[in-house]
Amino acid sequence: MSRGSREVYLPLATGPLAAPDGRSVVVVGGGLAGVAAATVLAERGVEVTLVEKECYLGGRAGAWSERLSSGESFEMERGFHAFFRQYYNLRALLRRIDPELDLLAPLEDYPILGPNGEVQSFRDLPRRTPFNVISLTARSPALGLADLVRVNGRRALEMLTYDAERTYGRRDGMSAGEYLDSLRFPPRARHLLFDVFSHSFFNPEYEMSAGELLMMFHFYFTGNPEGLVFDVARAPFSRSIWEPFTRYLESLGVRIQTGTSARTVRRLEGGRWSVMTGRGALQAEGVVLAVTVPALKKLVAASPDLDEPAWRRGIEGLDLTNPFAVWRLWLDRPTERGRAPFVGTTGLGPLDNISLYHLFEDESRAWYEKHGGAVVELHAYAIEPDQDDGELRTRLLDALHDVYPETRNSGILEERYLVRRDCPAFAPGSHASRPGVETAFEGVTLAGDFVKLPIPSALMERAVASGFLAANYLLARDRVRSEPIRSIPPRGLLAGVPLRRPFLSRPL
Numbered sequence: 001m002s003r004g005s006r007e008v009y010l011p012l013a014t015g016p017l018a019a020p021d022g023r024s025v026v027v028v029g030g031g032l033a034g035v036a037a038a039t040v041l042a043e044r045g046v047e048v049t050l051v052e053k054e055c056y057l058g059g060r061a062g063a064w065s066e067r068l069s070s071g072e073s074f075e076m077e078r079g080f081h082a083f084f085r086q087y088y089n090l091r092a093l094l095r096r097i098d099p100e101l102d103l104l105a106p107l108e109d110y111p112i113l114g115p116n117g118e119v120q121s122f123r124d125l126p127r128r129t130p131f132n133v134i135s136l137t138a139r140s141p142a143l144g145l146a147d148l149v150r151v152n153g154r155r156a157l158e159m160l161t162y163d164a165e166r167t168y169g170r171r172d173g174m175s176a177g178e179y180l181d182s183l184r185f186p187p188r189a190r191h192l193l194f195d196v197f198s199h200s201f202f203n204p205e206y207e208m209s210a211g212e213l214l215m216m217f218h219f220y221f222t223g224n225p226e227g228l229v230f231d232v233a234r235a236p237f238s239r240s241i242w243e244p245f246t247r248y249l250e251s252l253g254v255r256i257q258t259g260t261s262a263r264t265v266r267r268l269e270g271g272r273w274s275v276m277t278g279r280g281a282l283q284a285e286g287v288v289l290a291v292t293v294p295a296l297k298k299l300v301a302a303s304p305d306l307d308e309p310a311w312r313r314g315i316e317g318l319d320l321t322n323p324f325a326v327w328r329l330w331l332d333r334p335t336e337r338g339r340a341p342f343v344g345t346t347g348l349g350p351l352d353n354i355s356l357y358h359l360f361e362d363e364s365r366a367w368y369e370k371h372g373g374a375v376v377e378l379h380a381y382a383i384e385p386d387q388d389d390g391e392l393r394t395r396l397l398d399a400l401h402d403v404y405p406e407t408r409n410s411g412i413l414e415e416r417y418l419v420r421r422d423c424p425a426f427a428p429g430s431h432a433s434r435p436g437v438e439t440a441f442e443g444v445t446l447a448g449d450f451v452k453l454p455i456p457s458a459l460m461e462r463a464v465a466s467g468f469l470a471a472n473y474l475l476a477r478d479r480v481r482s483e484p485i486r487s488i489p490p491r492g493l494l495a496g497v498p499l500r501r502p503f504l505s506r507p508l
Contacts, residue, residue, distance in 0.1 A: 013472070015479035018045040025474060026051065026275045026282045028262040028299070029290035031059020032460055033447035035245060036093050036467025037288045040483040042252035044475060049282050050254055051275070053261040053295075056238065057246060060422065061460060063238035068330070068414050074363060075236030076416055079326040079379055080342060080355040082110075083233070085226035086219070087461040088486035089468055097244040104231035105360055112196050112344045113403050120192040127227040129160065129493045140189060152184050162218035162456070162492035168211040172431040176213035177205035196344040197221075199352050201458065202423040203321045204382045212426040219456040223488050232341065232360045239363075261295070265444070267305040273443055286474040290447040290467060292422045293318045308440035314433045318450060323387070323421035325350075325380040327396060328357075330367070330414035335374045336406045343403075350380040350392060351399035373413065376400070385421070393417065424450035437469045443477075445470035455487035 023046045027038045030052030042048045056062050063077045083090065083104055094101060109123035120140060126132045158167070171179065180194055197220070198205050198213055221228060233240050249256060260278040265287060268274050275282045289296060300306050300315045341359040345351045357364035357375040364375035378396045401408045434452040437445050447470040449463040457465050465485055472482045 013476045013479050013482045015481055017481050019475065019478055019480050021045075023047065023286075023478070024049075024284035025286040025288060026262075026273070026284045027288040027290060028275060029059065029288075029292075029295075029448070030054070030057040030256070030258065031290065031448075032061055032090070032093075032463040033449070033467040033470070034059070034288065034290035035249070036089070036464040037290060037445075037447050037471045038249060038254055038467075039093060039096060039252075040468055040471035041474065042249065042254045044480050046286075046475075047284075048249075048252075048254045049284070050249065050256045051260060051262055051277055051282070052256070052258045055259050057242045057256070057258070058237055059292075059463075060420075061237055062242065063236050065238070066416070072367070074367070075238045076328070077237055078418060078420060079324070080353065080377060081233070081237075081460065082230040082342075084220065084224075084230040084461070086224045086488050087464075089457075089464045090461050092484075092486065093464050094241070097241070097248050101231075103234055103240040105234045106231050107229055107341060107360075109229060109340060110342045110344060111340055112192050112346060113348075114188070114192055114345070115347045115402075118188070118192065118347075122228045125228055127225055129222045132228070133160075133222065136193070140193060150184055150186075152182055155179075155182050157494060158214060159217050159222050160492045160494040161497065162214055162223060163495040164215070164454075164456070164490070166495075167214050168209075168431045170211075171214055172209045172211035173429045174210040175206045175428045176203075176208040176210050179210035179213060180205060191346040196346050196352070199381045200344075201426070202324055202381050203426055207321070207425070207427060209426050209428045209431060211431055215456050216458050218492055219458055219488060223456065223492055225488060234360065235362045262291075262299055263302060265289075265299065265303040265306060267441075271443060286443045286445070288445050288447055288467070288470045288474070290470070292448070293320055293424050293450055294422065296446075296448075306439075306441060306444070311435065311440040314435040317430065317433050318435075319425040319427065319430075320421055321423050321425040322382040323385060323419050324423065325383055325387075325389075325392060325396075326416075326418045326420075327378045327380075327393060328416045329374075329376045329378070329412055331374045331376060331407065331410040332371075332413050333373055333406070333410040334368070335376070335404060339404065345399065345403065348399040348402060349395045350383060350387075351378060351396050352381045353379045354400065354403070355379075371413075374407075374410070376407070383419075389417070389419065424448075437466055438473055443474065445473050455485065455490060457487070 025041050025046050025048050027034045027050045030050055038048045038050045056064055060078055061081055063075045065073055066076045067073050109121055112120040125135050176198055262275050262277050264276045266274040272283055272285055273287045342355050344353045355377040358368035436452045447466040451466045468483045468485050
């Protein structure tokens with residue numbers, strides 16, 4: 001366990017490590033949340049059936065096989081994923097298949113690139129607050145002493161005072177865009193320091209809760225003891241994660257059903273449940289619903305036995321954020337030496353980041369070594385739902401040429417372009433009604449990166465932590481020992497400190 005992590009048992013159960021004979025659970029959804037729940041349950045002797053609509057595990061972190069026009073096979077994914085070092089629960093899950101985490105490679109930096117050659121680096125920042133904040137501010141090329149004087153200091157210090165109850169109570173009704181406006185940072189500094197960060201959660205700033213933004217800022221920066229730099233997968237997820245995880249789950253006796261969906265959930269006599277899938281009914285004492293927001297809403301609407309009105313309203317209130325686009329390019333010329341494997345971008349139209357896969361992933365590196373050229377992936381987050389694909393690709397390519405001029409003369413040998421809309425929205429005012437892992441129904445739990453958790457968490461880490469927690473709630477009925485759930489410190493450095501000194505007296 002990392003020196004900076006906190007170990008939390010939710011709920012606390014310190015009984016036996018094995019469930020009573022005959023206990024069974026159906027896990028609906030084979031993404032990170034579902035696999036995490038299935039893993040914990042099966043390790044404790046529960047009979048688990050895992051149902052996944054796709055033909056592969058992984059959900060939004062999955063991968064599937066395709067072929068280039070040359071006939072060469074490759075593994076396609078839904079875009080770059082960063083494995084931050086405070087993703088304690090995700091890392092604990094991955095250690096089941098790779099105890100030393102050799103599947104991950106560390107990055108030294110992920111610079112933010114802006115127009116006119118602007119660069120914001122995160123290399124070698126101190127890990128501890130407030131030293132990381134001071135260092136980042138001092139090295140920012142877009143923030144001078146005169147700019148700092150004009151910043152709303154009291155409002156900015158809210159980033160150091162995160163407390164879930166207080167922060168969501170005060171800021172959930174405000175949009176992240178309004179909060180960032182109120183800081184009065186100069187536009188260039190805001191772009192380099194905040195816009196890239198807020199866009200990374202797929203939600204447009206003025207459609208995202210400021211409370212959620214402050215939680216994420218605490219989780220990734222001001223409350224994170226592990227530093228801002230992250231790791232990347234050395235190989236495609238299908239080969240490095242999901243193939244070994246399939247073998248691991250099967251070794252525990254998990255029955256994996258891919259290519260089929262759950263249609264309804266019914267309550268049976270004796271406290272049991274039935275999940276109707278495209279292949280028939282599955283009966284069990286427990287159910288974990290670990291699917292996307294649209295799939296969950298459809299499943300609940302088709303399941304009259306999930307009949308608690310307030311809970312149903314919470315499910316109905318869930319929504320999706322804007323689509324995102326992933327464009328992978330196989331270029332016929334290499335990128336310039338010294339380029340970073342991954343960069344964020346700002347002020348460059350819809351382009352949010354650039355990944356050079358041939359610099360960190362073995363499959364792409366092998367293609368590069370054989371053919372020359374480069375494997376480049378461009379991301380655009382929170383695009384408009386009616387965005388024209390041709391126009392978007394033109395703007396993404398123009399932005400790539402602006403920051404990496406050597407690509408102007410590159411030909412595109414192959415390309416794959418994806419637009420998906422299945423990431424959860426965190427709209428202003430949505431936190432109070434957002435469902436948590438525990439439901440109104442004995443034996444039914446939720447898991448996914450949309451659920452409300454009692455610890456700061458986001459993205460892949462939230463999915464895994466929710467899966468662990470969903471399993472713990474089901475195991476707690478028999479007092480079976482909980483899976484430890486690890487977290488960064490739950491409150492900010494200055495949480496509880498009144499910010500009333502004269503130089504911080506500007507109105508909130």
